[in-house]
Amino acid sequence: xxxxxxxGISVRFGGVQAVRDVSVHVGExxxxxxxxxxxAGKTTLFNVLTGFxxxxxxxxxxxxDDITGEPVHRRxxxxxxxxxxxxxxxxxxxxxDNLLTAQHMAVGYGAVAGIVGSxxxxxxxxxxxxxxxxxxxxxxxxxxxxxVAGRLPYGLRKQVELATxxxxxxxxxxxxxxxxxxxxxxxxxxxxxxxxxxRELGLSVLMIEHHVPLVAAVCDYVYCMNFxxxxxxxxxxDVRSHPEVVRAYLGDEAx
Amino acid sequence: xxxxxxxxxALAAVVLVLPRLxxxxxxxxxxxLAVVYAIVGLSLNVLIGYAGTISLGHQAFxxxxxxxxxxxxxxxxxxxxxxxxxxxxxxxxxxxxxGGLALRVTGLYFALVTLxxxxxxxxxxxxxxxxxxxxxxxxxPTPTGDxxxxxxxxxxxxxxxxxxxxxxRMMRSKTGRALTALRQDPRVAASLGIPVKxxxxxxxxxxxxxAGIAGALFAHGNGFVVSNDFSLQxxxxxxxMTVVGGxxxxxGIVVSAALTAVVPLIIREIPGLESALARPERTVPVxxxxxxxxxxxxxxxxxxxxxxxxxxxxxxxxxxxxSPLHVPGVEPQLEQLPALDPSMLRLIVLPALVVMTLRTAPxxxxxQLRPVVRWVCGGRFSLDAGPGDLREVVDARA
Numbered sequence: 001x002x003x004x005x006x007x008g009i010s011v012r013f014g015g016v017q018a019v020r021d022v023s024v025h026v027g028e029x030x031x032x033x034x035x036x037x038x039x040a041g042k043t044t045l046f047n048v049l050t051g052f053x054x055x056x057x058x059x060x061x062x063x064x065d066d067i068t069g070e071p072v073h074r075r076x077x078x079x080x081x082x083x084x085x086x087x088x089x090x091x092x093x094x095x096x097d098n099l100l101t102a103q104h105m106a107v108g109y110g111a112v113a114g115i116v117g118s119x120x121x122x123x124x125x126x127x128x129x130x131x132x133x134x135x136x137x138x139x140x141x142x143x144x145x146x147x148v149a150g151r152l153p154y155g156l157r158k159q160v161e162l163a164t165x166x167x168x169x170x171x172x173x174x175x176x177x178x179x180x181x182x183x184x185x186x187x188x189x190x191x192x193x194x195x196x197x198x199r200e201l202g203l204s205v206l207m208i209e210h211h212v213p214l215v216a217a218v219c220d221y222v223y224c225m226n227f228x229x230x231x232x233x234x235x236x237x238d239v240r241s242h243p244e245v246v247r248a249y250l251g252d253e254a255x
Numbered sequence: 256x257x258x259x260x261x262x263x264x265a266l267a268a269v270v271l272v273l274p275r276l277x278x279x280x281x282x283x284x285x286x287x288l289a290v291v292y293a294i295v296g297l298s299l300n301v302l303i304g305y306a307g308t309i310s311l312g313h314q315a316f317x318x319x320x321x322x323x324x325x326x327x328x329x330x331x332x333x334x335x336x337x338x339x340x341x342x343x344x345x346x347x348x349x350x351x352x353x354g355g356l357a358l359r360v361t362g363l364y365f366a367l368v369t370l371x372x373x374x375x376x377x378x379x380x381x382x383x384x385x386x387x388x389x390x391x392x393x394x395x396p397t398p399t400g401d402x403x404x405x406x407x408x409x410x411x412x413x414x415x416x417x418x419x420x421x422x423x424r425m426m427r428s429k430t431g432r433a434l435t436a437l438r439q440d441p442r443v444a445a446s447l448g449i450p451v452k453x454x455x456x457x458x459x460x461x462x463x464x465x466a467g468i469a470g471a472l473f474a475h476g477n478g479f480v481v482s483n484d485f486s487l488q489x490x491x492x493x494x495x496m497t498v499v500g501g502x503x504x505x506x507g508i509v510v511s512a513a514l515t516a517v518v519p520l521i522i523r524e525i526p527g528l529e530s531a532l533a534r535p536e537r538t539v540p541v542x543x544x545x546x547x548x549x550x551x552x553x554x555x556x557x558x559x560x561x562x563x564x565x566x567x568x569x570x571x572x573x574x575x576x577x578s579p580l581h582v583p584g585v586e587p588q589l590e591q592l593p594a595l596d597p598s599m600l601r602l603i604v605l606p607a608l609v610v611m612t613l614r615t616a617p618x619x620x621x622x623q624l625r626p627v628v629r630w631v632c633g634g635r636f637s638l639d640a641g642p643g644d645l646r647e648v649v650d651a652r653a
Contacts, residue, residue, distance in 0.1 A: 050446060076448035088443040090436045101432040105448040111457055114428025115421055121428055168448055 001064055002027050003172050003204045004049065004080070009058035011044050011228075018044045019055070020228045024206070026172060031198065031205040033215040033236070036225035037248055042208045043085065045225070046176055049206070050082045051075045063171075077105055081170030085177050085208075087157045088164075091150030095141060095160050098149050099132035102167035106131075132167070139163050154181050166201070175207035179214060187211050191218045216240060224248070262631045270412065275405070282520060283404035287476045289516035290411035291469050294418050296497045296512035297505065298465035301422070303494070304502035305431070306458035307438030309366050312353075312373025313493045316463055318485035319376065320346045320470020322387045325395035325480050335398035339414070339471040346467020347460040354459030358452065373490050381482030392481030395474035404476070411472050418465050419505060425461065434458055488602065495605035504621020506628050511620045518601050535592035537577075544573040 002025040011019040019041040026032045034042050047053035049060055051072040060068045062078055070078075082088070090098050107114075107128055109121045136142045141163055144152060149160055158178065165173065178194075179187040191214045197203055209215050215222060215236055222239040224231045226248040232239050239245055274286055295317055302310050310316070323345045324338035333341075357368040381387045399406040425431050433454045436444035441451045474480045492515065500511030522528050531537055547569030554562030576585050618625070630636040 052442065052445075071450070072442075072445035073448050073450045076446055082446045084443065084446075088440065088446065090439050090443065092439060093432075093435060097432065097435075101436050101444075101449075102447050104429055104433060107429045109429070111428075111430045111433075111454075114430050115425040115461065117420070117424035117428075121424075125428065164447065 002061075003030075003063060004206065005061040006045070006049060007059045007061070009045065009048050009055045009060070011041075011048060011053060012056050018228050019048070021058075022225070022228075022230050023058075024223055024230075026204050026206045028204055029198065029202065030220045031194070031207070031218050033219035033222040034206070034208045034225060035210070035212070035215060035222060035239075035245075036231070039227075040225040041228040042225055043176060044228075046082070046174060046208060050080060050174060076168060076170075079169070079171030080174060081165040081168050081172070082174040083158075083161050083165055083176055083178060085180065087154075087161050089149045089157060089161055091148075093149060094146050095136070095149050095152070096129075096132055096145045098160060098164050099135060099167050100128055102164035103128050103131060105168065135163055135167055139166075155186065158182075166197070170203065172204040172206065175205065175209075177208050177210065179209065179211050182211075184211075184213070187214050188217070190214070194218055212240065257633045259631055259633055266631070271409075274408070280403075280405050283408045284476060285517055285520050287404055287408045287411045287472070289513035290408065290415050291472045291476065292493075292496065292512040292516040293415055293509040294465055294469035294472070295493050296500055296508040297418055297422055298462045298469060299493055299497040300500075300502060300505075300508050301458055301462040301465065303497060305426070305434040305438065306455055306462075308358075308455070308458075309369065309494070310462070311366055311370040311487075311490055311494065312376065313369075313466060314485040314487070314490035315373040315376030315380070316346055316350060316466035317470040317473060317489075317493075318381055318480075318482070319349050320467035321395070321474035321480045321484070322381060322393065322470075323467070324471030325393040325474045326386055328396065328475075329394050335475060338475070339468060342467040342471035343464045344467070346470065347464040350459040350463025350466070351456050354456050358455055370487070370490075373485075373487055377482050377485050377487070381485065387480070387482060390482065392479055395478060395480050397475050397478055401478065407476060411476070414468055414472060415509070418468065419509075421461070421465075422505060430454065430457060492601060492605065495602075495609055499605055499608045499619055501619025501621025504618060504625070506624050507619050507621025510624065515601055515605070533594045534590075535594055536586050536589040539589050539592060540573040540576040543569050544577070547573060 005023075005025040007023050009019055009022045010017070022041075022045055024032070024034070024045070034045070036042055044053060048055045048058075051067075051070060051074075055068070058068075059066055062075070062080065067075060067078065076082075090101055093101065108124050109118065114121045133142070133145070136145050139159060139162070141156075141160060144156060144160070149157065152160065158181075162178075179190050182190065194205065195218055198205065207219075219236050221233070222236045223233045224239055224242075224245050231244050231248060232242045234242075274283065278286065295313065298316065299310060299313055302308050320342035324335075324342040327333045327338040327341045328335060353369070353372055357365055357372075360368065382389055387393055397403065397407055399410070433444065433449045436447065436449060437451045437454055444454075445451050473484075477484070496512045496515040497508055500509070501507035522532070547566045550562045550566030550569065552566075553559065554564075554566055576589075626636055
């Protein structure tokens, strides 16, 4: 059974058809890539999957349940973790506070109990702090724990964002251009870490990615979009050499 | 960090003992009001500072608390503490209802909804005769006896302590982190599993509870509540004192709000100031003189020729009016102007302070006080303790 499945998604903004009848699915343990030139509708599709955008037609299913009408935070609770193209962090808060924020669903006490300062809340806060420290150590981010997230260098911010998403205990990761701004070596290292995380945490991954060698190296399946439509899908190597894909990226003459 | 005991004891002495030595017992009415304003400031801080929204109708939040407690105590014959609890509950409930309706729109439109809510409350809600006594108002006896404000001041302080505790715990628990996240980026907050709308409503509820408590204390400190107490002017004063105090800074807000409340006392204590304010033929030239000097200064620093010319003209004109020479015909004209009400002074001084706050110390009074607060809490004394990230883009938008 696929973990995440979108069926016949269409989104229209006024006169612009941003996404037209797109279906994707992510199986358990799969790493799936979405490629395509700028403006192809990739991020709009992501927004539909994560609940920021209602589709005009089509259904989204998570572990077989229809979640098309569910709000963003409910999808997060089900196990969808998402990163953002421009780094989704609480920028004025420290790295540690970001990880505490990300454990919102796991803290295990009510909002009112926290406000009146019940002993349960104090106790649970300590546990949440330990968990944050454990995650930071796992990702080698402990040295920057007390720094303000928004002031970190770009690459480090991306790593912290990944740590916060992992702190929500996702079953499927949705990554929006995770290697943008990285050099080829960094991108390769990122790919290896992603595969390691999948092994350790049993994750499925859907990612928008421009870095074609990375897609070829880590993805089990690739969708290529152009002008809001699905152009080609298949194994990375087949998609990469498909004449339609080459034409979409390089123009007519190259094909 | 372990707190330093000596400065904390000194602070306790200043708050608890010093007023007894310095002020008459009659002044304690105003000191109680200062504590009430501090609670109002903390209440507004939850909405503006933590949740990143705004309320221009906060006088209604306070007013509903005031009338609720007055009604519960005088009509239902319940003790004072029940009145305060009822005011807190109803304050929270009405804030949630307003939030639920108003949060359908954002930004300027949201501010307009809160503004009209405040005006609606004063004109209509507080005119319901059965509950508020209509225009005649409703009695709200001081629990410590008529005119006996010294113990009442300490009761107010106890409630301020409670509000500070709740505020502190909230910001140290998941609610505080959720509010911070949704203020800075609601999309990120939602994708971390935080129900954004629910937490905004919770922020409204907490703010309403604080405001309800403040309203009840206000009513029973006054002895009487009328709807005219809760004008739009008061709501704007609340917002100004909170921003000058420094959003998200408990210390700064408490100090700023208390100072705002005791301005009349300060004016009375400075000899001659009150009578001078009542004579526009004296105050207007002084204001023009100061404005002229500022214009000259700015003109010289920034190289503005026009500002220098206008400034010099203003200085010369006002100096001539103030000098023993007298400019014929000007003084009688100025005497025609309305005298400046001392309480209006706050609405002139505070906006100026807001502009200065945004230009020079974005964290407001709280930023200035931060080195001291750090030191008292056991940290090292450092003038750099007020971090620049106290200012956020969202504050400018709100």
